Amino acid sequence: MPELPEVETTRRGIAPHIVGSCVTELRVHNPALRWPVPAELPAWVAGQPLHSVARRAKYLLFNFERGSALLHLGMSGSLRLADPASPRRTHDHLEWQFANGALLRYHDPRRFGCCLWSEGAHPQLAALGPEPLGDEFDGERLWQRSRRRTVAVKPFIMDNATVVGVGNIYATEALFNAGIRPDRAAGTISRARYQRLAEEIKRVLAAAIEQGGTTLRDFVNGNGESGYFAQQLSAYGRGGEPCPGCGALLSELRLGQRSTVFCKRCQR
DNA sequence: CTTTCAGCCTGACGGC
DNA sequence: TGCCGTCAGGCTGAAA
Known part of the structure; x- marks a missing residue:
């Protein structure tokens, strides 16, 4: 399940092998x-070398001279990157x-x-909030935007208008690390605690990207998916298990139709 | 405006 | 063994 760190790892893995070359066939x-998905390569891509592979939120952008492809x-x-001699697998679309x-x-x-291909801006990117690892995102922004909001803090930080790229796994982990109950109303959390939460979001995402970096070689060789970060998760997927902090059993609930794990003692 | 929720889809898994 | 129901989840678009 690709979260932002996996998308970034993908970007770093493929870019060096294709930037500067032209797409000859789709x-x-x-x-x-x-x-x-359009069946044909747009005419404006013909003969245009790929300039860069960028990432915005969990989208990959393949930038050409006159436009770009948006992938999610x-x-x-x-x-x-596949060996052309290797057979196509089921679901290789x-x-x-x-x-x-x-x-x-x-x-x-x-x-x-x-x-999706577009010569202009992609509408999917229009309303996105800041990148979580950039300077525009901090606790102050979380605090400002959460005033008078009744929505639970977990769906609040998973909302792409608040900050992009915080999926269920990392929202769960960041809230656990910050000691904040995921079902607390976003508007009732102090500035200081949002400061801490923003730091934890940045920390957990940066750590996962660093881990992803170690799978980069596998990636290029096409050796398989890799288990990456799972062993290091404190709360996600551990409902009913002992809390790593206090030993109490981790609780589960659903917020915004997503499974949520937290510790009733450590998170307030 | 904010909040909630159905729907998209397949594979994994548990119960019978 | 196989079939059936449930769950997983990012994102969109519509309803409340």
Whole structure:
């Protein structure tokens, strides 16, 4: 399940192999992603080398001279450089062939992702809040934007208008580390505690990206998914297990239709 | 405006 | 063994 750190790891893994080369062929084996994937490469991409692979929130942007492709990995997507001789797997929906021989395969069993081309701005990016690891995001912003809000703090920090890229795993972890109950109304949390929460969001995401970096070599070789960060999670996926802080059993509830784990003693 | 929620989709897993 | 129900979750768009 690609969260921001996995998307960033993907970006770093593939970019050096394809930047500077042209897409010579696009093969769409199954166009039925979140939005239909265009069957043809847009005419304006022809002969244009890829300038850069950027990331905004959990989106990847493949920037060309005249426009860009916007990719999202959804819940179950992955993007990898493949050996052209290796057979296409089930759910390998898209293939991009580059002039330098690189072959990029998009794999997504649940098909929640997307691949959209645009010469101009992508509307999906229009209303996004700041990047969590940038200077624009801090506790002050969380505090300011949360005043008079009744929504629970967990869905508040998972809202892309507040800050982007904080998915269920890292929201759960950051709230645990900051000692804040996930169901507390966003508007009732102090400035000082939001300061702490912002720091924990940054810390947990940065640590996960660092871990992702170690899977980079596997990635390029196409050796498989890698278990990355899971062993280091304190709360996510551990409902009913002892709290790593106090030993009490971790509680579970659903917030905004998402499973949430927290410690009733350590989080207030 | 804010908040909530259905729906998209497949694979994993538990119960029978 | 296989079938059926449930769950997982990011994001959009619509309803309340």
